[in-house]
Amino acid sequence: MRKDSIFGNGVMKKIILSYTYVAIWIFLSFTVIVYNKYILDRKLYNWPFPISLTMIHMAFCSSLAFIAVRVLKLVDPASLSLHIYLTSVVPIGALYSLSLWFSNTAYIYLSVSFIQMLKALMPVAVYTIGILSKKDAFKSHTMGNMLAISLGVAVAAYGEAKYDSWGVFLQLGAVLFEATRLVMIQILLTSKGINLNPITSLYYVAPSCLGFLSIPWFIVEYPVLKQNSGFHFDFVIFGTNSLCAFALNLAVFLLVGKTSALTMNVAGVVKDWLLIAFSWSVIKDTVTPINLFGYGLAFLGVAYYNHLKLLALKEKEAQAADEEAGKLLEEREEDGMEQKGNA
Numbered sequence: 001m002r003k004d005s006i007f008g009n010g011v012m013k014k015i016i017l018s019y020t021y022v023a024i025w026i027f028l029s030f031t032v033i034v035y036n037k038y039i040l041d042r043k044l045y046n047w048p049f050p051i052s053l054t055m056i057h058m059a060f061c062s063s064l065a066f067i068a069v070r071v072l073k074l075v076d077p078a079s080l081s082l083h084i085y086l087t088s089v090v091p092i093g094a095l096y097s098l099s100l101w102f103s104n105t106a107y108i109y110l111s112v113s114f115i116q117m118l119k120a121l122m123p124v125a126v127y128t129i130g131i132l133s134k135k136d137a138f139k140s141h142t143m144g145n146m147l148a149i150s151l152g153v154a155v156a157a158y159g160e161a162k163y164d165s166w167g168v169f170l171q172l173g174a175v176l177f178e179a180t181r182l183v184m185i186q187i188l189l190t191s192k193g194i195n196l197n198p199i200t201s202l203y204y205v206a207p208s209c210l211g212f213l214s215i216p217w218f219i220v221e222y223p224v225l226k227q228n229s230g231f232h233f234d235f236v237i238f239g240t241n242s243l244c245a246f247a248l249n250l251a252v253f254l255l256v257g258k259t260s261a262l263t264m265n266v267a268g269v270v271k272d273w274l275l276i277a278f279s280w281s282v283i284k285d286t287v288t289p290i291n292l293f294g295y296g297l298a299f300l301g302v303a304y305y306n307h308l309k310l311l312a313l314k315e316k317e318a319q320a321a322d323e324e325a326g327k328l329l330e331e332r333e334e335d336g337m338e339q340k341g342n343a
Contacts, residue, residue, distance in 0.1 A: 022267045025255045028248040029271055034278070035241050037107045045237070049225065050104035051217045053241075054097070058210040060242035061249060065203035075199045085204070088188035093208025095181035101213060103174035109167025113279035113287050116272040117156040118171045120298040123265075123305050124149050125179030133183055145305050152298030159290020198253035202246075265306050269299065 039045045039053060047053070068074045080089065106115055124146045130136030157163065196204065255264050276295070279285040 018263065021251075021255045022263065025248075025251045025264070026267055026271045026274070028244060028251045029268075030275060030278075032241075032244050032248050033112065033275060035244060036104055037112055037283075039237065039241060040104060040107045042108065048108050049221050050108065051101055051213055051221050052225065053238075054100045054104055055210055055213045055217060056238055057100075057242050057245040058097075058206045058213065061202045061246050062206040062210060064246055065199050065206060068199045069203050075197060077203065078194060078196055078200050080194070080204065084192065084194070088192065088194070089204045090208050092181055092184055092188065093205045094212045095177050095184065096205060097209040097212040099174050099177040099181060100209070101174075101216065102170045102177065106167050106171040106174065109164040110171060111162060111279055111285035112283060113276040113285050113291070114156070114160050114162075115171055116275045116279075117153060117291065117295045117298065118168065119175065119268075119272065120149060120295065120302055121153050121172070121175050122179060123302060125175050126182055129179050129183045133187065135183055135186060142305075142308070145301055145308070149298045149301035149305070152294050152296070152301060155294030155297060156291050157294070159288045159294055161286040161288055161291075198250045201253060202249055265302075265309075269302060269306075273299075 036053065037044070039047050040050055042048055069077050103115075110118075127136060127142065127146055131138050157168065252264070255267070276287065280287040
């Protein structure tokens with residue numbers, strides 16, 4: 001009876017912690033998205049410089065990560081050679097910079113709700129790039145599911161009241177770059193046995209991202225900012241915004257590390273619905289019935305995709321358990337044969 005109670009408490013504690021990680025990630029992701037929209041939107045804070053905003057985030061994250069690793073020595077740096085850094089970390093940083101740049105720029109042209117609907121295409125992009133890079137195998141039923149998600153997003157786009165082609169292009173580009181980055185993390189880092197914790201990930205990736213962003217910044221935004229003498233850097237606004245971005249980066253690794261990437265995908269669907277509701281009720285963005293119908297179709301496709309991934313994960317765990325049980329049985333049989341031989 002006591003063992004059951006202890007087991008029950010342990011399971012309950014694990015469930016509570018998992019939901020806590022999910023809640024923290026949803027809150028921080030929600031906050032960063034709305035905060036970025038507030039800063040970049042011409043009708044709100046009116047500071048439409050997405051590259052500059054992203055560079056502020058990366059500079060802030062790089063500085064805190066450097067202090068944590070080199071000054072406070074809270075974590076040890078990873079043993080990365082210059083070759084691995086240049087061939088693995090730098091390309092990931094480049095893709096991350098493009099993803100952040102495009103996604104933040106899209107907030108100038110599109111509503112928060114519509115951007116979340118377009119983000120439903122992420123599984124489609126990841127799966128397609130996985131097939132092209134031979135990381136995933138082609139499966140007809142999975143591809144059918146991807147087409148269903150794409151159809152739902154297309155219907156949602158058709159029903160968008162404030163459709164902007166340039167904004168859609170930017171957000172789709174952000175999805176493509178982010179999906180490529182995720183696949184490259186698996187190929188370049190995981191395959192080489194390189195494990196980075198939240199702090200070391202920012203320590204290596206954020207400076208690379210900052211460096212790549214400086215190129216378009218000098219060309220696109222620096223000349224405009226130089227002429228805009230009336231702008232004064234608001235430390236409260238940009239400081240708290242950067243702190244939220246830093247905390248979100250940590251929360252992503254915390255959620256995936258303590259639960260799983262699948263849990264994050266499911267939590268992302270909940271977050272998207274919350275943002276759509278917030279965008280409609282508070283920001284007063286127009287959300288049409290066709291929008292909701294199309295996103296509903298995409299949502300069902302994403303939910304089914306996550307369900308299939310969960311089944312595959314359970315099957316993999318069951319196979320691993322069977323293999324382990326088989327090894328234990330063989331060891332016991334071998335021990336029994338040795339004991340008989342000695343007798």
